[in-house]
Amino acid sequence: MKGNIMADATVYFEDIAVGDSIAFGPLTVSREETIAFAAEFDAQPFHLSDEAAAATHFGTLSASGWHTTALFMKMFVTEMQRDPGRQAASLGAMGVDELRWLRPVRPGDTLRGTSEVIAKKASQSRPEMGIVHSKVTILNQDDDAVLTMIPIALWRTRPV
Template sequence: MVEPVYFEDIAVGDSFAFGPLTVTRDEVIAFAAEFDPQPFHLSDEAAAATHFGSLSASGWHTTALFMKMFVAEMQREPARQAASLGAMGVDELRWLRPVRPGDTLRGISEVIDLKASRSRPEMGIVKNRVTIFNQKDEAVMTMVPIAMWRTRPAQG
């Protein structure tokens, strides 16, 4: 069995990369049709009449693609996955530029803050700064997820 990466093993400045993932036109339209049916996410013609100029993914779709890439990377590292307890929320979510069909996304996550939970000693709180880039190395999204991590069990 792989020893988990516990809260105590994480340091401010730790980082890891994840991705890549290529966005398809069909995915952009399908996501928008179900979750964000604004015209500029659904058709080239409607998008051409806006500041977007052409079809662009919903920001919520970009956020979901982050999660898909991030979890896939976590699952490749069983030691990390074993201590992850989910998230409490997200601070500072920003969509910086449109994500277009054909874009290839990748991300970097860096630990920016650690805090032991006062009410739940079995967990600590980890804040990361996440940046998602497109194939041109342009930042398309930033966010600060607030995650819960299992603390090292007391040796008994």
Template structure:
């Protein structure tokens, strides 16, 4: 059994690679129909008449796909996810390229800052830089999540 990875075990420069995950046309349309029903996410014809040129995934779907891949990677190592207390936000979220049907996504998360909480000694703040790329090694999304981690019990 692996040990829990607490806030004190996380260091600047630590990286986690995640993916790959392929995105289908049907998944793009289903997500858009439920959460972002804009014509260029739902119809090839409507998308062709925009700057996208063809059907593309919602940026919110790209963000959700990151979460799916990242959590799956965290769960591969027992103890890695147990101290996670969720997130308090995301800075600098950017959708750099459209995600298209058939794209295969993967990426990396790198710790860029750790800070013990002054008011809540049972937790610390971990900021990361995430880059998600497609099968052509083109960045499709970047962001800086701000996560909370449980500190090691006294």
């Protein structure tokens, strides 16, 4: 993370500044995982076969948007776990605003992303935590944005 975040030190809510960012990835999407995810969680024909996709606006097999969102989480958590200080104060999330799937993700695409802090506020009801809004952008190998969203994360405040 750029900004005032130090590696290997616990990163509390107070240490996070608007404008701080983190890059994560890359991750290459396989045909097998695209079909397996769709078969279990989003079994629409255009996520399962080239033939079915050819009859739609997708044209070829494309990953479920939910799969793309799960791939974001995989890349992001992998990056967070590289720095135990960031992981130590993370308390999960309250939800996601403005989730957008901008372009199809196809087998063979290589994804990477960034997350930039866009707002933060102390919790009024839970003083032991703060709320951080970030803008996430996932790009493919051509630097085309394929997903954007605003996760709302909870962070532990510095102990008194």
